Structure formats: structure tokens, C-alpha cells
Amino acid sequence: MKKNNKGFSLIEIVVVLAIMGVIAAFLTPMLFNYMSDSKLRRAQNDVSQIAGVIGSFNTDAGVYPVYSALPCSRTNATAVVLVTSGINAESSDSAWNDGNTAGGSAWTDNATGSLLKTHFEDGKVSGGASFYNDSTNGLKNPNKWKGPYMSDFKADPWGNKYYVSAEGLWPGSSKAAFVLSAGPNATIETSLSQIIGTNTPSISVGGDDIAFRIK
Numbered sequence: 754m755k756k757n758n759k760g761f762s763l764i765e766i767v768v769v770l771a772i773m774g775v776i777a778a779f780l781t782p783m784l785f786n787y788m789s790d791s792k793l794r795r796a797q798n799d800v801s802q803i804a805g806v807i808g809s810f811n812t813d814a815g816v817y818p819v820y821s822a823l824p825c826s827r828t829n830a831t832a833v834v835l836v837t838s839g840i841n842a843e844s845s846d847s848a849w850n851d852g853n854t855a856g857g858s859a860w861t862d863n864a865t866g867s868l869l870k871t872h873f874e875d876g877k878v879s880g881g882a883s884f885y886n887d888s889t890n891g892l893k894n895p896n897k898w899k900g901p902y903m904s905d906f907k908a909d910p911w912g913n914k915y916y917v918s919a920e921g922l923w924p925g926s927s928k929a930a931f932v933l934s935a936g937p938n939a940t941i942e943t944s945l946s947q948i949i950g951t952n953t954p955s956i957s958v959g960g961d962d963i964a965f966r967i968k
Contacts (some may be wrong), residue, residue: 791910792910792911792937793910793937793963795910796909796910796934796936796963797963797965799907799909799915799934800915800932800933800934800963800964800965801932801965803837803869803903803915803917803932803965804931804932804965804966804967806873806902806903807917807922807932807967808967809902810872810873810898810900810902813897813898813899814885814897814898815897816885817919817922817923818832818835818869818871818872818873818919818922819831819832819835819879819919819920819922819923820832820878820879821878821879821880822878822880822883823878823883823885823887825878826924827923827924827925830922830923830924831879832867832879832919832920833867833918833919833920833945834867834916834917834918834919834920834945835867835868835869835872835916835917835919836867836868836869836914836915836916836917837868837869837870837906837907837908837914837915838906838907838908838914839907839908839909839912839913839914839915840908840912840913840914841913841914842913842914842916842935842939842940842941843935843939843940843941844940844941845940845941845942845959846941846942846943846944846945867879867919868906869903869906869915869917870903870906872885873900873901873902873903873906874900874901874902874903874904874906875901876898876900876901884898885898886898909934909935909963910934911934911935911936911937911939912939913934913935913939915932915933915934916932916933916934916935916941917930917931917932917933917967918930918931918933918945918947920945920946921947921949921967921968922967922968927948927949927950928946928947928948928949929947929948929949929956929966929968930966930967930968931956931964931965931966931967932964932965932967933962933963933964934962934963934964935962936960936961936962936963937961938960938961940960941959941962942959942960942961942962943956943957943958943959943960943962943964944957944959
């Protein structure tokens with residue numbers, strides 16, 4: 754009996770490839786949209802989480818993580834911006850630079866401990882020499898620091914730092930305090946120095962930035 758070795762014809766192969774191409778063309782945008790939405794959701798969750806950790810820190814220690822020395826008084830509230838790991842986002846607002854860096858990169862001062870890690874994981878003030886649970890330095894709630902509050906200080910989904918507008922956490926400050934991701938375009942388009950009052954109860958978030966207000 755003759756064996757049937759008939760394979761696919763050229764037309765059948767072309768039809769199958771055409772169908773696969775149509776499916777790929779249909780699914781690829783959906784996949785990219787899903788990945789984009791996933792990054793946005795993660796950034797929204799992260800800024801909310803960081804804001805919550807700052808609230809917990811304040812509840813325990815009685816102060817916000819903005820100080821360069823103990824005792825924590827208005828005169829040594831110095832941290833304008835607190836940051837996580839990651840690379841610097843660009844900024845269209847020169848206030849984020851604070852005169853410390855050139856080229857439009859958002860302001861950070863890692864040398865003096867403006868990293869969130871210094872306060873949340875190490876339990877130190879920005880200067881790095883004193884601990885928040887040092888009862889000899891006049892804290893409102895001495896020995897109440899219960900950290901580490903965070904151990905994963907990751908960058909945002911686009912590889913940039915998360916920023917906290919810590920100047921708004923200074924005692925008596927009328928400025929807004931919020932956690933920010935520069936978003937997909939890696940450029941901070943939100944003003945740092947936003948005044949919060951009766952006529953401006955909420956912050957104005959610029960461009961594709963992702964923000965969560967602390968106070």
C-alpha cells in the first residue's frame with residue numbers, strides 16, 4: 754500500500770501565517786497597554802504606601818523625617834526633598850533643583866542623608882549621627898521609633914526615584930507635602946512649592962506625574 758506523505762501546500766502555509774499575523778497585530782497593542790497600565794498601578798500603589806509609612810513614622814516618633822539634627826526643632830528641619838533609590842528624573846520646575854545640581858536634575862542631597870532609607874530603615878536623622886530613639890535628645894516620643902518601616906526603597910517602574918516634598922512637612926509649613934513619581938516621561942512637571950490653604954485645598958499634579966498627598 755502506498756504511503757501518503759502529503760504535506761502542507763504553499764497556500765495553506767500562507768493562510769496560516771496570515772492568520773497568525775492578524776492575531777499578533779490584535780494582541781500586541783493589548784499587551785503593551787496591559788504593561789503600561791501595570792506600571793501605572795504599581796506607581797500609584799507605591800506613592801500611597803510611602804505616604805502611609807511617613808504617617809506611621811510620625812505617629813510613632815512624634816516628628817516627620819525631615820531633620821538634620823536632634824533635638825527635632827523647627828530650626829533643624831532641613832530636608833527639602835526625600836528620595837528612594839533610582840536615577841534622577843528631569844524637572845521643569847527649578848525649585849526641585851534647589852541650587853544643588855545642574856542640568857535640570859531633580860534635587861537630592863544623598864551625602865547628608867536625604868534618602869528615605871536613612872530615616873525609615875536606619876532610624877537616623879539626615880546628618881546620620883543621631884538616632885530617633887535617643888531619649889536624651891528631646892524627642893516628643895523618645896524610644897518610640899519602631900522601624901524599620903521600609904526595607905525596599907526601589908525606583909519607580911520607569912527607573913526613576915520617588916520624591917517626597919519634605920519641605921511641606923516642616924513645622925508650621927503652609928506648603929503641600931506629597932509623594933511623587935515623575936511618570937512615564939521621567940520629567941517632574943508638578944510644582945514643588947504648592948501652598949495649601951482655604952482656596953487651594955488640593956495639590957495640582959502636572960503632566961503624567963503620579964502623586965499622593967501626605968498633608
